[in-house]
Amino acid sequence: MCALNKAMTIAGLDVSGGAGIAADLKTFQALDIYGMAALTVIVSQNPHNAWDHEMFPIDISVIKKEIDTIILGIGIDAMKTGMLGSAELVQVVADTIDKYDLKNVVIDPVMVCKPMDTIMVPEAAAAIKELLVSRCSVITPNIIEAAYLADMESVTTLDEIKEAAARIQDLGAEYVVIKGGARMAEDEAIDVLYDGKEYTLMSAKKISPAYNHGAGCTYSAALTAGIANGLSVIDAAKMAKQFVSVALKESFYLNEYTGAVNHCAYKCESR
Numbered sequence: 001m002c003a004l005n006k007a008m009t010i011a012g013l014d015v016s017g018g019a020g021i022a023a024d025l026k027t028f029q030a031l032d033i034y035g036m037a038a039l040t041v042i043v044s045q046n047p048h049n050a051w052d053h054e055m056f057p058i059d060i061s062v063i064k065k066e067i068d069t070i071i072l073g074i075g076i077d078a079m080k081t082g083m084l085g086s087a088e089l090v091q092v093v094a095d096t097i098d099k100y101d102l103k104n105v106v107i108d109p110v111m112v113c114k115p116m117d118t119i120m121v122p123e124a125a126a127a128i129k130e131l132l133v134s135r136c137s138v139i140t141p142n143i144i145e146a147a148y149l150a151d152m153e154s155v156t157t158l159d160e161i162k163e164a165a166a167r168i169q170d171l172g173a174e175y176v177v178i179k180g181g182a183r184m185a186e187d188e189a190i191d192v193l194y195d196g197k198e199y200t201l202m203s204a205k206k207i208s209p210a211y212n213h214g215a216g217c218t219y220s221a222a223l224t225a226g227i228a229n230g231l232s233v234i235d236a237a238k239m240a241k242q243f244v245s246v247a248l249k250e251s252f253y254l255n256e257y258t259g260a261v262n263h264c265a266y267k268c269e270s271r
């Protein structure tokens with residue numbers, strides 16, 4: 001066996017295992033990446049109260065130590081962010097990118113969580129727009145997050161997605177991938193990648209997966225893994241689209257409130 005390439009996620013723990021660092025590390029493993037995680041917040045779900053989500057932030061001083069362990073202690077080929085949860089932590093991530101001159105940085109803005117479509121922590125969202133968009137290689141908003149970042153009323157059609165991608169790229173992101181997904185108006189689930197010059201459309205048949213919890217995290221983790229393994233951003237985005245489409249197709253029941261996308265399905269399919 002040879003050594004694996006390495007990736008870091010700075011994200012929250014979804015205790016139910018479907019989203020956040022759980023999705024990221026499972027996806028890294030499935031794509032032959034050695035994954036490491038700096039934990040930002042614990043999200044637990046209450047089985048006695050309709051799966052109500054509760055958030056428990058980790059102290060910023062602890063998160064800084066986690067990041068140092070990974071970056072100074074080991075080193076990475078690529079990184080991603082997920083739920084950061086506070087403007088203060090967004091600033092720490094921005095400073096970390098600058099201090100270590102990090103490349104291959106994927107920002108998954110995680111401003112909304114299904115089934116809600118409202119921005120969870122407005123100050124953190126504003127900080128992501130101000131501090132992280134211009135520091136990343138790729139940003140991967142869904143259409144709600146894209147509308148926020150692009151300052152548009154709504155983003156649902158393909159033309160609106162392209163307009164939003166151009167506006168976000170203008171804020172300084174090298175590449176923008178807007179995950180059209182099930183929320184978009186078209187018949188297909190289309191992801192739009194924009195590099196400032198050309199649009200690349202990645203389309204999949206819109207399936208009605210049984211469960212889609214964690215799909216966004218899984219997509220951006222697969223993209224990060226592809227980049228960590230040396231793929232171009234465009235090839236990594238195409239592979240990530242495949243990875244998440246298969247994971248959605250093979251999603252499965254966990255309990256009466258939720259189910260999971262299947263992080264093993266892509267590997268099984270390509271065997």
Ligand code: PXL
Pocket residue numbers: 011012013014019020021043082083110112113114213214215216217
């Ligand atoms: O899917 C968004 C998301 C990201 N990160 C964590 C979450 C969720 C949604 O529940 O819990 C930790």
